[in-house]
Amino acid sequence: MPPLRSEIPLGTFAAYSPRGTSDTSIRSRQVRDIVKGVRRPLFEQFLDEMQAAPYREALAHVLGPDVIVVPVPRSAPLVNGGLWPGREIAEGLVSRGLAAEMRPMLSRVHAVPKSAFAKYGERPVPQTHYNSLDCEPSMISGTRITVIDDIVTKGATMLACAWRISDVLPGATIAAFSLIRTMGLRPDVEAIIDPHGGTINGAAYWSDRRDGNE
Known part of the structure; x- marks a missing residue:
C-alpha cells in the first residue's frame, strides 16, 4: 500500500485554459491538441522551444543531463501502433539534451476511466x-528519475507512477514533468509558454483543498 500523503516536485512548460475566451486561451487549446495528437512538425517545434537557456534553468529541478525520464502510460493498455504522447515527449527531451535516457518502465495492466471525460469528483x-x-525492475545508471506526461491537471496519475517506481527503486529521487498544465480554475491564460515549478501533493486527494494549477 503506497503512502496516502506524499509529495513530488513538478515542472511544466506551458499552460492552457479549458474554457477561456481570449485569443491566447483559444490558441492554448490548439497547442494542447497538437501535443495530445503528436502532430508533427508543430509538435517538434514546440519541444524545440524548450532548449532556450532560460527554460532549461527554470526546469532544472525536474530535467537535466543526469535525469532518466519514464513516460506515463495512457489510461488503457497500449495497443500495437497506438499513440503514446508521454513516450514521444520523453524521447524528444533526450534527443535535445534535456534528459539522459528514456526508460519505458511503466505499463497499464488494465484500463481506468479517462480523467478528461470524468465528471467533477469522479476522477x-x-x-x-x-x-x-505495473513497473518492471530496471538497472539504471542514475538516481534522478522524472515521470513524463503530456498534460497535468491535478497529477493523480503522475503521483501513482512515482509510487510504482518507488516500489522497485526505493532509493531514487522521483519528480514529474508535464509539457502542459491545465488552468481550469482561471478564466484565461496570459501566456502559453510559461515554465512553472511546483509540487504534486497527495494530500489534495484526501481533503477539500483545491489550487489554481494542479
Whole structure:
C-alpha cells in the first residue's frame, strides 16, 4: 500500500485554459491538441522551444543531463501502433539534451476511466491508478528519475507512477514533468509558454483543498 500523503516536485512548460475566451486561451487549446495528437512538425517545434537557456534553468529541478525520464502510460493498455504522447515527449527531451535516457518502465495492466471525460469528483484517485499500473525492475545508471506526461491537471496519475517506481527503486529521487498544465480554475491564460515549478501533493486527494494549477 503506497503512502496516502506524499509529495513530488513538478515542472511544466506551458499552460492552457479549458474554457477561456481570449485569443491566447483559444490558441492554448490548439497547442494542447497538437501535443495530445503528436502532430508533427508543430509538435517538434514546440519541444524545440524548450532548449532556450532560460527554460532549461527554470526546469532544472525536474530535467537535466543526469535525469532518466519514464513516460506515463495512457489510461488503457497500449495497443500495437497506438499513440503514446508521454513516450514521444520523453524521447524528444533526450534527443535535445534535456534528459539522459528514456526508460519505458511503466505499463497499464488494465484500463481506468479517462480523467478528461470524468465528471467533477469522479476522477480516478492515485490509488486507482496505482492498482492499474505495473513497473518492471530496471538497472539504471542514475538516481534522478522524472515521470513524463503530456498534460497535468491535478497529477493523480503522475503521483501513482512515482509510487510504482518507488516500489522497485526505493532509493531514487522521483519528480514529474508535464509539457502542459491545465488552468481550469482561471478564466484565461496570459501566456502559453510559461515554465512553472511546483509540487504534486497527495494530500489534495484526501481533503477539500483545491489550487489554481494542479
